[in-house]
Amino acid sequence: MNALEIDKVTKNFGDFCAVKDLSFNIPKGSVYGLLGPNGAGKTTTIRMVMNIIIPDKGTINVLGRKMDEEMKKRVGYLPEDRGLYPKMKIGEMLLFFSELKGVKGAEARSRIDYWLGRFDLVDWKLKKAEELSKGMQQKVQFIATVIHQPELIILDEPFAGLDPVNTKLLKDFMLEMKDKGVTIIFSTHRMEQVEMICDNICLINKGEKVLEGNLNRIKKEYGKNTIVLDYEGEAKYIKDFAEIENIDDYGRFMEVKLKEGGDPQELLQVLTGKVRINKFEVKEPTLNAIFIDKVGEQNEKNSGGN
C-alpha cells in the first residue's frame, strides 16, 4: 500500500505553471526524497499534498484517501518557511499545536514533557519563543511536527539552516521514525543527505518529473561508468579522451562519466605518467552527478525546443 499517491497533478499560478502533470507513488514505511533545483515545484507539490493549496487538475491520495481536516491529524508537516509565535511560551505553544491536531489535556501535556526532555528543553518550557536560540526554536518545530504521532511525516527542506549538531539530531530522529514504521517524505536540493537516508527518490525540474524510483536501482541503471579521480597536476588534456561524456572537475578531485562502452582502463593509461594519481576508483555515479546530468539535459532540451 502506498502512503501517498500523486496522480497527474497540475498547478498554475496565473500564467506560471508550477507543477505539470506530476505523478508518483510513495510506498508505506519508506523514506522518500523529493529532489529538484530551486523553483522546481517541490514546495508547491508538498503544499498541495497538505491541502494548503488546491491542484488545478489531478488527484492526491494520502494514506488511502483524499486529504481533509481529519486526515491532517495523521500527518506531520514541517514547512520550509517555519517559525514560532514569538510572544508565546514554549509549553503553551506546543499545547496549542497539539490541540490543533486533536491531542488534548493530560495526554498532550505528558507528550510535550517527554519531547522537551528528549531535546534538552525542559528549562525553556515557560520561556517565550523569542528568548530561544535559533537552534532551540528548530527543535521546538521538530516537536510540533510529531507531537500527534503521525503516520506520515512531510519535511520541506528540513536541513536548511541547521547547524551540524541539529543536522545530526534531525537525521537520527528521522531514522528513529522510520524504524517505527512512519513514512517520511522530504524535499531537498542537498544530494549527500538524500544518498544517506532515502530509499526512493523523485527528481523534478520546472514542475515536471525527470526521474523516479528506488535509489539503488537508479544508480545501477546509470552503470559503473563513473570514475572518481584524486590527482595532483595539470589534467586538462583529459578532455581529449574520446570516450568521455561528462567531467566534473574540482581541481584536485574529478568525477568523470564515460560514454557507454568506454573503458576505464584506457583512461587510466592516458593519465599515467602525466599526473600524480592518489586515487582512481570506478563506481556508480553520485546522486549529485545524476542530478546535474538530468537537470542539465532537460534544461537543454527545453531551450533547444523553443
Place this chain on the structure above:
Amino acid sequence: MRKILAVIKREYLQTVKTKGFIIGTILGPVLMSLFLIVPILMSVVSVAEQEKIGVIDASGKIFAELDKKMEYKLKDGSRRYLLEEYRLTGDIPQLKEALNEKVLAKELSAYVFLPADISEGGEVEYVSEHVSDFDKTNNIRNALNSIIIGKRLKAEGLDPSKVGQLMRRVSLSTKKVSKRGVEEDTGGTFIISYFLVLVLYMTLIIYGQAVMRGVIEEKSSRVVEIVLSSIRPFQLMAGKIIGIGAVGLTQYTIWGLFGIGFTTYGGALIADAFPAAASFKIPSIPAYIFIYFVVFFILGYFLFSTLFAAIGSMVNTEKEAQQFMTPVIMMLVIPLLLILFIMRSPNSSLSVILSMIPFFTPTLMLLRVCILLPPFIQVGGSIVLMALTTLLMIWLTAKIYRVGLLMYGKRPRIREIIKWMRYK
C-alpha cells in the same frame, strides 16, 4: 470546529495578557471618570484671585456706577475686582502708554478705556496681557451695558427697571418625547451619543488593527504554515477574528460594569466629597441603547476585521499595511464628519440613506438610535444589509487571505490581488 476553538482560545488568552489590553481596560474607565469629574471640580474649586483693573473714564460719569456693579465677591468675602480710576490728566495716548506699562509690570491685570462718547456708541477698549479670561470680560461688558442702557433710557424718560421687566426674554426648556414619556434633556443625549459613537469608532479601529497585527505576526514569524498544516486558512481567520472580538466584548463588559457602578454610586460619592456639586447629574444610558451598541460593535467588528485580516495577509510589515489601510480607515472616519449633520436632522432622507450604507451603519445608525429611535424597518434593514455585506466581504477576503498568507516578499499590486481571487 474543535480546531477553531483552539485558535479562539489562543487568540483570546494571548491578547488578554498583553499590556495594551490591561492598560486600556483600566485606563478607559479612569479617563472616562476624569472627563466627568474634572469639569465638576473645576467649577466647584474656583481658582479666582483678587485682581486690580484700571479704568480711564473719559466721560467722567461712569466710574462710580461701574465700581458698584463690579462688586463680585471672592470666597473669602473680599472683592474680586479692585477698580482703580485713572483721571485724565493731559494726553490720552500718554496715559494709555503709562497703563500699558503697569499691565506689563503686573501692577494691573487689565485696564478699560471708556471714551467720552460712550453713551453715543463710542467703543470701549479692554487691554490686558491676555484676553482669554472670558469670565472677566463678560462681567465688564454686562456691567457697562446695563449702566449705559440705563442712562439712555433715563434720558428718554423711561424707567430702566420697568423696561427690564418688559424686555425679559422668553425661556425655552428642551424636552424629549418618546414612548417612555416626556423628559427634560438639556444636551445629555448629545453628549452620550457623541461619546458612544466615538467609543465604537475607536474600538472598531483598535480591534480591527489587532486582527491585522496578529495576521502580520503569524506571517512574519513564519509560523502560519505550521498552523495551516492542521487547519484551513478560513478556520484560522475565523478563529482569530472571533477570539479577538471576544476580547473586545470582555473589555466592554468591564467598562460597562464600571459605568453602571459609576452612575449608581458615583453621583453620591461626588456629592459627599464636594457638596457644592450635589446638583450635578450623571447622565445614564438607557439599556436598549447599550444593546444596540453591542450589536453594532459585533457587526461592525466582523465587517472591518475581515478587511483588516485580508490587509494583514497581503503585506509583510505593519508599515507596508499603511497604504492598504487608508481606505478602510476612511470608511470609519467619514461617518464621524457626518455626526453633526445627522444630529441636526436624524430623520432626513439623507440621514436615513447614509445610515443604511453598511460601512457607515455601525456609527451612524447607532447615533440615530441614540438621538431618536428610527422605525424598526430602518434599523432592522440596516442590520440585514450589514450582515449580507459582511458575508460578501468574508467570501472575498478569505480568497485573498488564503493566497496572501503564503506570499512573502514584494507587496502585491491590486492587479495581482485580483488574480489571487481567481486561483482555485
